[in-house]
Amino acid sequence: MPRALPWTSAPTGEGSTRRRILDTARVLFAEHGYPGTSVRLIARTLGMSDPAVYYHFPTKQALYRSLLIEPEYGELPLDRLPLTRENLVEQVVHLFGWWAARPEFGRMLLREQLTGQEASMAFMETSYEPWRREVERPLGVLLGIGGVDASEMLYDMMCGVFWDGILSHGDRFTEMTLEDAFQRRLRAMVQLAIPGPLEEEA
Amino acid sequence: MSSPSSSSPGRGRDDTRRRILEAARELFGTEGFDCTTVRQIASAVGITDAALYYHFKSKREILTAIWDLPLDGGVGRRRPDGAFSNEQLDGLVDASLDFTIGNDRLLRLMAREILAGDQTALALRLQSRAVMRRALRAHLLTTHEAEEAEIKTEAIIALLTGTSMKTQLSAGPSFPADVDVRVYRERTRRWVRALARLDDHEAC
Numbered sequence: 430m431p432r433a434l435p436w437t438s439a440p441t442g443e444g445s446t447r448r449r450i451l452d453t454a455r456v457l458f459a460e461h462g463y464p465g466t467s468v469r470l471i472a473r474t475l476g477m478s479d480p481a482v483y484y485h486f487p488t489k490q491a492l493y494r495s496l497l498i499e500p501e502y503g504e505l506p507l508d509r510l511p512l513t514r515e516n517l518v519e520q521v522v523h524l525f526g527w528w529a530a531r532p533e534f535g536r537m538l539l540r541e542q543l544t545g546q547e548a549s550m551a552f553m554e555t556s557y558e559p560w561r562r563e564v565e566r567p568l569g570v571l572l573g574i575g576g577v578d579a580s581e582m583l584y585d586m587m588c589g590v591f592w593d594g595i596l597s598h599g600d601r602f603t604e605m606t607l608e609d610a611f612q613r614r615l616r617a618m619v620q621l622a623i624p625g626p627l628e629e630e631a
Numbered sequence: 632m633s634s635p636s637s638s639s640p641g642r643g644r645d646d647t648r649r650r651i652l653e654a655a656r657e658l659f660g661t662e663g664f665d666c667t668t669v670r671q672i673a674s675a676v677g678i679t680d681a682a683l684y685y686h687f688k689s690k691r692e693i694l695t696a697i698w699d700l701p702l703d704g705g706v707g708r709r710r711p712d713g714a715f716s717n718e719q720l721d722g723l724v725d726a727s728l729d730f731t732i733g734n735d736r737l738l739r740l741m742a743r744e745i746l747a748g749d750q751t752a753l754a755l756r757l758q759s760r761a762v763m764r765r766a767l768r769a770h771l772l773t774t775h776e777a778e779e780a781e782i783k784t785e786a787i788i789a790l791l792t793g794t795s796m797k798t799q800l801s802a803g804p805s806f807p808a809d810v811d812v813r814v815y816r817e818r819t820r821r822w823v824r825a826l827a828r829l830d831d832h833e834a835c
Binding site: 459460462464465529539540542543544545550553579584585586587588589590592593596597602614617618621622624626627 | 663665666737739742743745746748749753756757760781782783785786788789790791792793797800801803804822825828833
């Protein structure tokens with residue numbers, strides 16, 4: 430089993446001002462919701478003036494939209510490994526790791542999706558795109574019968590793991606996902622969700 | 632659900648209280664707790680603010696009373712009966728879906744309040760999930776070993792959570808009215824059957 434987990438490295442690099450504004454805003458939006466977070470609050474939390482924030486983002490909405498980035502999954506297991514059932518499991522676990530490292534992003538999104546906020550609803554579609562590319566296609570090739578249905582089921586299950594994790598444990602969820610027991614269970618769950626005979630554990 | 636206003640004063644009081652709670656659950660669930668005013672709730676019920684304050688001292692007190700409302704349906708009373716079959720599994724899935732559909736506003740409110748840091752809401756969610764988890768595990772243990780039952784339970788719970796939340800979120804406040812419940816139910820049953828792999832298991 431690979432020891433280096435993809436989401437143990439810090440997700441953000443050196444903080445430019447723009448970066449710092451985004452990082453702080455994400456946390457505040459997650460804590461207080463979009464309506465409850467003003468540009469003033471963001472500026473004050475950073476020890477900046479309002480105009481300094483407006484210099485980088487013309488409106489609160491523009492700032493929020495800048496947070497809705499398509500996930501960058503980096504190098505994926507299937508970029509270097511042959512397509513097998515086992516490696517596809519690793520691929521799914523890797524994608525999940527991107528989300529597991531960002532509970533505050535998930536909480537921010539879910540809060541607004543529950544209110545039906547347009548930008549966050551549209552993001553549900555956006556975030557499925559990389560999944561289609563990185564999981565649905567290989568799954569289709571592996572199964573030889575088109576993997577759309579199985580891919581959607583797997584996606585919903587992973588969403589469930591993530592939503593349940595952030596609702597039940599908040600930001601502590603990241604830490605929990607790094608535990609061996611969680612990792613083992615997650616892989617076993619993904620195995621179950623991929624159609625076809627299960628591989629015996631070595 | 633709607634009953635004509637009662638003539639006896641005692642029942643009238645309970646009836647108003649119930650109507651306040653139902654209106655508040657609807658408004659909190661769609662608009663959010665913070666964005667809903669006592670005035671909105673009162674006018675949805677068709678009473679004055681003062682009349683509402685007679686029943687509840689604050690908006691927070693209404694929310695606390697909502698958490699005490701009984702939930703519609705669920706899997707609580709289902710006990711395993713012989714070896715776990717796909718038909719029994721469908722029954723559990725149906726109970727879970729009916730629970731989601733029947734309590735949509737409350738579940739939405741619960742999620743929103745949990746994200747806003749409400750510990751009571753979190754405790755309630757964990758409690759209702761524990762009931763589902765126990766029921767699934769008990770059924771799986773009729774044919775599975777402990778560890779396998781555990782993994783399948785978690786996988787099924789995650790799938791039910793993901794698929795129902797996604798359906799709820801996508802439909803917004805028009806859930807469940809604008810969702811083809813038959814299609815939703817068929818798909819969920821099929822997926823959970825695929826995940827549980829009960830047929831594979833019989834061979835062992």
